[in-house]
Every structure is written in C-alpha cells, then in structure tokens.
Amino acid sequence: PTTCRCRTRAAAVGTGRRPPPSVRALAASALPGKNEYDLLVIGGGSGGLACAKEAAQFGRKVAVLDYVEPSPQGTAWGLGGTCVNVGCIPKKLMHQAALLGSSLKDAQHYGWSISQPVHHTCVQNYVKSLNWGHRVQLQEKKVKYFNIKGSFSDPHTVRGLTKAGKETVITADNIVIATGGRPKYPVHVAGALEYGITSDDLFWLKESPGKTLIVGASYVSLECAGFLTGIGLDTTVMMRSIPLRGFDQQMASLVTEHMESYGTKFLKRCFPTKVEKLKSNRLQVTWKNADLGTEETDSFNTVMWAVGRAPDTKTLNLEAAGVKTNSETGKIIVDASEATSVPHIYAIGDITEGRPELTPTAIAAGKLLAQRLFSQSSELMDYDNVPTTVFTPLEYGCVGLSEEAAVHGKEHWSGLVTRLQKMVCLREREQRILGLHFIGPNAGEVIQGFALGIKCGATYPQMMKTVGIHPTCAEEVTKLHITKRSGLDATVTGC
Numbered sequence: 001p002t003t004c005r006c007r008t009r010a011a012a013v014g015t016g017r018r019p020p021p022s023v024r025a026l027a028a029s030a031l032p033g034k035n036e037y038d039l040l041v042i043g044g045g046s047g048g049l050a051c052a053k054e055a056a057q058f059g060r061k062v063a064v065l066d067y068v069e070p071s072p073q074g075t076a077w078g079l080g081g082t083c084v085n086v087g088c089i090p091k092k093l094m095h096q097a098a099l100l101g102s103s104l105k106d107a108q109h110y111g112w113s114i115s116q117p118v119h120h121t122c123v124q125n126y127v128k129s130l131n132w133g134h135r136v137q138l139q140e141k142k143v144k145y146f147n148i149k150g151s152f153s154d155p156h157t158v159r160g161l162t163k164a165g166k167e168t169v170i171t172a173d174n175i176v177i178a179t180g181g182r183p184k185y186p187v188h189v190a191g192a193l194e195y196g197i198t199s200d201d202l203f204w205l206k207e208s209p210g211k212t213l214i215v216g217a218s219y220v221s222l223e224c225a226g227f228l229t230g231i232g233l234d235t236t237v238m239m240r241s242i243p244l245r246g247f248d249q250q251m252a253s254l255v256t257e258h259m260e261s262y263g264t265k266f267l268k269r270c271f272p273t274k275v276e277k278l279k280s281n282r283l284q285v286t287w288k289n290a291d292l293g294t295e296e297t298d299s300f301n302t303v304m305w306a307v308g309r310a311p312d313t314k315t316l317n318l319e320a321a322g323v324k325t326n327s328e329t330g331k332i333i334v335d336a337s338e339a340t341s342v343p344h345i346y347a348i349g350d351i352t353e354g355r356p357e358l359t360p361t362a363i364a365a366g367k368l369l370a371q372r373l374f375s376q377s378s379e380l381m382d383y384d385n386v387p388t389t390v391f392t393p394l395e396y397g398c399v400g401l402s403e404e405a406a407v408h409g410k411e412h413w414s415g416l417v418t419r420l421q422k423m424v425c426l427r428e429r430e431q432r433i434l435g436l437h438f439i440g441p442n443a444g445e446v447i448q449g450f451a452l453g454i455k456c457g458a459t460y461p462q463m464m465k466t467v468g469i470h471p472t473c474a475e476e477v478t479k480l481h482i483t484k485r486s487g488l489d490a491t492v493t494g495c
C-alpha cells in the first residue's frame with residue numbers, strides 16, 4: 001500500500017494550529033497506506049470535476065478518483081466523463097459536420113460552387129485536448145487525481161488498485177459519488193453483446209461504421225442517426241414504441257418526420273431478436289414487426305444499441321458504506337441537498353434518482369454542493385424548468401412541461417401552436433407559461449434565451465408584448481395565437 005496517509009487535520013483540531021513538519025512526517029509514517037481529504041469525489045465527469053474544483057477554491061484538500069471501465073468492445077477514454085469523451089462534445093462536433101455538409105449542398109442554390117475536395121479531421125484529437133485540459137486544471141487547483149477504480153470499504157474509506165496493481169486507500173470527511181451511467185445492452189437478444197456497439201464506441205471507431213442500424217428511439221439514437229445520415233451513411237432506426245419518450249410527443253413526431261425526409265430510415269413497432277455475423281463480416285439482424293406479426297431480416301456493417309443507460313455503481317460496493325439505492329433503477333436516492341442515506345456521502349448527476357440526466361444540471365449541482373459544504377451557503381439546486389435540446393438535423397429545444405405532462409398534472413392549460421412551435425400555458429389567471437417547445441435551426445440557442453423568462457415566471461400576455469426579431473424562426477414564439485383546441489391550421493404563411 002502507498003504510505004502517505006496524513007492525520008494532521010485531526011491533530012490540529014485540539015490545538016487550533018497546524019503541527020510542525022516533523023510531527024506531520026511522523027504521523028504520515030506511523031499510519032501508512034491511507035490519504036485523508038476534506039472531500040473525495042468519485043467520478044471525473046462534468047459534475048464531479050465541477051464539485052472538486054469549486055471545493056478546492058475554498059482552500060480544502062480535495063481528491064478526484066476516476067477510472068473508465070472499457071466497454072464490452074474494449075473502448076476506453078480519458079478524464080472528463082461521458083460528456084467530453086463519448087457524449088455531448090463529440091456528438092455536437094459530428095452534428096455540426098453533418099450540417100456543414102448539408103450547407104455545402106444548399107450553397108449551390110445560392111450561387112456558390114465548391115470544387116475543392118473535402119478533407120475530414122479527427123474528432124478524437126479535439127477530445128484528447130479536453131482530457132489534457134482537465135488534468136491541467138486539477139493540477140493548477142491542487143486537486144489530487146487518482147486514476148484508479150475504487151470501492152467503499154467503510155463510510156469514510158475507499159480502496160482501489162492502480163494499473164500496476166498497487167493498492168491505494170483514501171479516507172475523506174465528505175465523499176461525493178458522481179460516476180454517471182453507461183449504455184445498456186439488450187442481453188436477451190442473441191449476439192447483442194458480441195457484435196453490437198453503443199455510443200461508448202461510436203466516436204472512437206477506427207473506420208467508418210458504414211451501413212448502420214441503431215436500435216432505440218432515445219435522443220441518443222436519433223442524434224446519432226441524424227449525423228450519420230448527414231455524413232452520407234445508410235442509416236436505419238429501429239423503434240419498439242414511441243420516439244423521445246418523456247418529451248412532447250407532437251414535437252417528437254415532427255422530429256422523426258423531418259429525419260425521414262432527410263434520409264434516415266425508420267423501422268417502427270419493431271424489435272430485434274438476434275444478431276449473427278456472416279462470412280462477409282456483415283451483421284445479419286433478425287427482428288419482429290409487431291404490427292404485421294412478421295419476422296424480417298437485413299444485414300448491416302454496424303449495429304448500435306441505444307436502449308437506455310444504467311447507473312455505474314456495480315463496483316462501488318455501496319452496501320459497505322450504507323448508501324441506499326432504488327432497487328428498480330439502481331440509482332442512488334438523494335434528498336434536496338444531494339445527501340444520500342449516509343449524511344456525509346452525497347451523489348450528483350446521472351447516478352441520482354429523479355434528476356435530469358444533463359451535464360449542466362450535474363455541474364450546477366456539484367458547485368452548489370461544494371459551496372454548502374465549505375462556504376456556509378444554503379442554496380439548493382433548483383431542478384424545475386431546466387431547458388434542453390435534442391441535436392437532430394432539425395433541432396428540438398424545450399423548457400418546462402410537455403403537453404402530456406400538463407394533462408397528467410391536471411393543469412388548466414392551453415396549447416398555442418404553429419407548425420414547429422408550441423407553448424403550454426395556464427388558461428386562467430395570469431396565463432403563466434408552463435412549457436415552450438421549438439423545432440428549428442439553432443434550437444438550443446433559441447430556448448436558452450426564452451428559458452430565463454420562463455424561469456422567472458413569464459406569462460402569455462408578456463410574451464405577446466415582446467417584439468420579435470425579423471426575420472428569424474424565434475420570432476414566431478412571440479406571435480403564437482392559434483390554440484390547439486381550435487383545430488385551425490397553424491402553418492405560418494407570411495410575415
């Protein structure tokens with residue numbers, strides 16, 4: 001075991017001053033094999049790193065423990081978590097690449113002639129630069145980084161092995177779990193694990209995925225299908241039920257309709273039963289069509305599973321620390337202050353029960369937690385009206401309630417619509433806006449601005465008094481006047 005445990009904080013409590021170096025050295029040598037920190041963060045993703053760096057600003061001794069278990073296909077990556085390595089960042093780069101490809105085609109209609117060949121660059125190189133940037137930031141803020149897979153041995157102690165097989169034991173007054181999630185495999189489908197990939201692998205492939213089948217109807221599925229289609233690949237999405245579950249379904253249908261016109265193929269109400277590898281190295285997928293009651297097959301170069309994510313807790317040995325999880329989802333149960341069932345152990349981000357699985361919420365929650373722990377703050381994370389965007393070829397941004405959520409909540413609401421926008425608001429009193437949905441170019445940028453107003457309690461009359469910027473797609477939000485109940489045609493035909 002490493003020999004660098006230091007009990008100087010405990011020794012200093014009684015005297016009110018720090019022991020001299022000789023005493024500290026004696027304490028370290030007398031208690032080999034452990035480190036002691038004010039805060040240990042398990043998980044080097046967006047939320048965990050934000051929490052660690054914020055705590056370090058208050059002069060606390062902080063450590064981050066991070067380890068990436070290779071995917072079943074052997075893919076691993078550096079510091080930064082899902083968002084940086086296999087999520088938001090490479091996804092947005094590929095999305096932008098696909099949009100630029102479409103723009104090159106559109107440019108001809110505006111009189112531009114693009115004759116020079118297109119040279120593609122490497123997404124991985126940019127991601128690796130971000131990995132290095134995170135390492136540098138931790139070093140600058142004096143946050144200790146451990147690249148080890150750790151597990152609890154008691155509520156204050158985490159043990160782990162380095163790649164060289166050397167044991168490290170870390171103790172901390174406070175521990176934050178921020179290990180996020182990993183993609184699920186449909187293990188009941190024969191050949192799924194052996195031959196399929198997930199979003200953990202897609203961005204690190206050494207060759208083009210070629211003709212691709214993506215199974216699932218989540219935002220991960222549709223975003224990946226969108227940019228694969230956009231860069232010219234034959235792409236099919238297999239959906240068992242509805243697209244974008246949890247989002248407004250009228251808007252979700254518009255997203256998939258546009259994707260179909262864009263070139264993405266959809267196998268609706270279908271589910272796979274087996275994947276086999278042919279002599280040609282192509283993958284033959286067999287599936288059932290629930291509507292027709294038939295069994296069908298086709299072959300692909302790549303099969304990608306996008307059927308949900310599971311919390312990454314298996315190796316943490318949470319039972320040893322007494323941390324309780326939801327038996328159905330496996331996620332950690334937390335209260336409003338992000339505290340688990342053990343008072344000094346906290347959890348943030350995708351691993352927590354009932355929280356949005358979004359990078360910005362994990363970052364904000366991590367920073368606020370560090371401030372409450374070490375800066376006498378009492379501010380809690382507010383998870384209401386968090387905006388988000390699905391980066392499909394025609395982007396879909398939203399904030400607040402969907403139509404389905406408003407109906408389920410028995411709100412007295414009114415839906416005002418155009419072809420690609422929808423506002424959900426209270427029908428009575430001040431007509432407060434409950435939700436806003438926007439499909440169009442740069443939807444994330446549009447919704448980010450409107451999110452502030454909705455967070456502040458904006459009402460429909462106030463929105464109608466807002467002067468739109470012309471000509472823009474976003475200005476249509478300030479002109480919404482046709483209610484869904486009326487049944488009138490909401491197509492915008494002029495200024």
